[in-house]
Amino acid sequence: MAELVFFSGTMDCGKSTLALQMHHNHAARGRDGVLFTRNDRSGEARLSSRLGLSVGAHEVTDTTDFWAEVVARRTAGRAVDYLICDEAQFYSAEQVEQLGRVVDDLHVDVFAFGITTDFRTQLFAGSARLLALADRVETLQVQALCWCGARATTNARTVHGVMVVEGAQVVVGDVDVADDHAEDAVGYEVLCRRHHRLRATARTSGAAAMSAQTLGVLGED
Numbered sequence: 001m002a003e004l005v006f007f008s009g010t011m012d013c014g015k016s017t018l019a020l021q022m023h024h025n026h027a028a029r030g031r032d033g034v035l036f037t038r039n040d041r042s043g044e045a046r047l048s049s050r051l052g053l054s055v056g057a058h059e060v061t062d063t064t065d066f067w068a069e070v071v072a073r074r075t076a077g078r079a080v081d082y083l084i085c086d087e088a089q090f091y092s093a094e095q096v097e098q099l100g101r102v103v104d105d106l107h108v109d110v111f112a113f114g115i116t117t118d119f120r121t122q123l124f125a126g127s128a129r130l131l132a133l134a135d136r137v138e139t140l141q142v143q144a145l146c147w148c149g150a151r152a153t154t155n156a157r158t159v160h161g162v163m164v165v166e167g168a169q170v171v172v173g174d175v176d177v178a179d180d181h182a183e184d185a186v187g188y189e190v191l192c193r194r195h196h197r198l199r200a201t202a203r204t205s206g207a208a209a210m211s212a213q214t215l216g217v218l219g220e221d
């Protein structure tokens with residue numbers, strides 16, 4: 001039975017790494033897969049992991065139709081056993097419905113990866129539809145941690161280092177912003193629910209200056 005699986009978590013919890021690992025393992029067993037992504041940090045039509053791997057992928061746009069994408073490849077003679085769909089929070093609700101139909105009627109496994117909520121802790125449209133339609137929702141095993149050491153469940157946005165709760169839903173960015181004095185210095189930080197509510201980032205709490213050992217999140221070395 002083909003499945004629609006949503007692997008979800010905060011930013012920086014290993015989703016793209018897992019996407020690439022799953023692609024590798026399935027392809028190594030002779031299965032035919034197609035990679036899709038949208039707005040990856042490393043540029044258009046790339047699927048990249050912070051662990052260093054980056055591969056070419058098909059860029060999803062507003063006009064992408066997943067049903068048509070699979071049918072076209074099958075018509076051209078490809079098997080298309082599975083789809084890897086990264087940054088799926090940015091897909092439209094309609095595109096997620098197409099993914100469900102691809103699973104049900106074309107028997108293609110769909111492995112979707114994405115963050116659930118935005119910087120205001122509101123659901124993204126693609127993630128909302130995936131939560132509703134997925135056969136399984138998997139939380140990644142490697143936990144992202146808040147500066148306090150608790151499990152991070154939210155994604156905060158910072159502008160020039162200060163947490164904000166207003167702005168466009170989509171602003172591509174990363175958790176490590178090198179120069180927060182730059183004109184467009186938008187960054188992200190994963191936080192536990194409490195510290196998101198209190199708008200307490202590592203910087204405003206002073207935790208940025210603390211060592212990892214002080215926080216008790218690392219071993220002796």
Ligand SMILES: Nc1ncnc2c1ncn2[C@@H]1O[C@H](COP(=O)(O)OP(=O)(O)O)[C@@H](O)[C@H]1O
Pocket residue numbers: 010011012013014015016017018048049050051142144
């Ligand atoms: N230098 C490093 N050494 C070990 N692990 C790292 C390193 N840099 C990043 N990682 C791991 O990679 C994870 C981020 O992976 P990535 O697939 O890019 O995340 P996501 O797609 O969820 O944003 C981090 O949570 C961490 O576990």
Ligand SMILES: Cc1cn([C@H]2C[C@H](O)[C@@H](COP(=O)(O)O)O2)c(=O)[nH]c1=O
Pocket residue numbers: 010011012015016039040041114115117118119120155156157169170171172173174188
């Ligand atoms: C919270 C939040 C994030 N984004 C963007 C920032 C990144 O480009 C991606 C998430 O990528 P990752 O591989 O999971 O780190 O989403 C956004 O546009 N809006 C937001 O509210």
